[in-house]
Amino acid sequence: MAYAFEKLPQLVDMRGKLPKKGAYSKRVKKITDRVWHHSLTKSNLAGSTAEAFARYHVSLGWPGVGYHLVIEPKNKVKTTKGERARIVYANDISMRTYHVGDSNQFALGICVAGDFRTEKLDDATKATIDELQAALVKDGIGQRDKSHQEMPGYSWKACCVFDYQKVFKFLDGNVPSKTSPDFHVIQEGDTFWGLANNIDGITVNDLIVANPGVDPNKLKIGQKINLGKAKNAYTPKPDQPKKAQETYRYPLPSGVLREGSKGENVKKLQRALNAVYFKCGTADGIYGAKTKDALRRFQMVYLPYEVDGIYGPNTQKKLQAVLKSKGIT
């Protein structure tokens, strides 16, 4: 008999179909905790899919993707109840996959693709989260929900950041929003992530800006935290005017370069890759197998969700940052 969650119309069963290398072992304990993650990759990126996470986890030496279920906000499914974010059933729930260390044995891993430190969940994703959680409860899979950072040993982790408990009530509507008091006194187990989670309109960055003397990694019990002032305290800095590429030692070309590209721009890229020790041989201006391989190796280290061997704006930005971090300016 199929579980209720398996019958959700926005679920696709991709068990055994995602990139893998070996197999996870079966769990020997019953699932008690449904653990919610986010992927820390922007939800609209090509790499924000179960398949891309599988490729990445395999590159880490894991047998396959670490989650059982992956919600993909970028892939929408039309259902009779409205638009929903797709759910990929990635690993059988009986498998002990890797996502919460010592707790893997009794934890179900659910990952919502996205970086919810800065992004907001859209309604189709909230609806999917709500329906999936309700189905899992109905199926008796697990006894409680936890965020990754609420699991033993992970209080430092900004995962899953969004207020999952509130999202479980999304389709019920009219959930009263929690009002924010002016201050909060730190109690055992409190984190900035947790506080931001529980208060509407306040992000971790807001808390950091509103509490300049406080080290978020060393909160002390009894410490008074500014909440009232925190709302929208953080405004991202506007981008600094860009320095002209030609003033750099390794000017980087803009646009897209890929296998088969030729010319001065390819030479610039090759010189830069060589300078950061992703060797691609002589800078001959021909984007061949060697250059593609060097670029792929660079992406595997610095842009693990976007390994395609193609040079574009994201790779340019990262390469610039790496050159800078190595003092090559």
Ligand SMILES: [Zn+2]
């Ligand atoms: Zn996580």
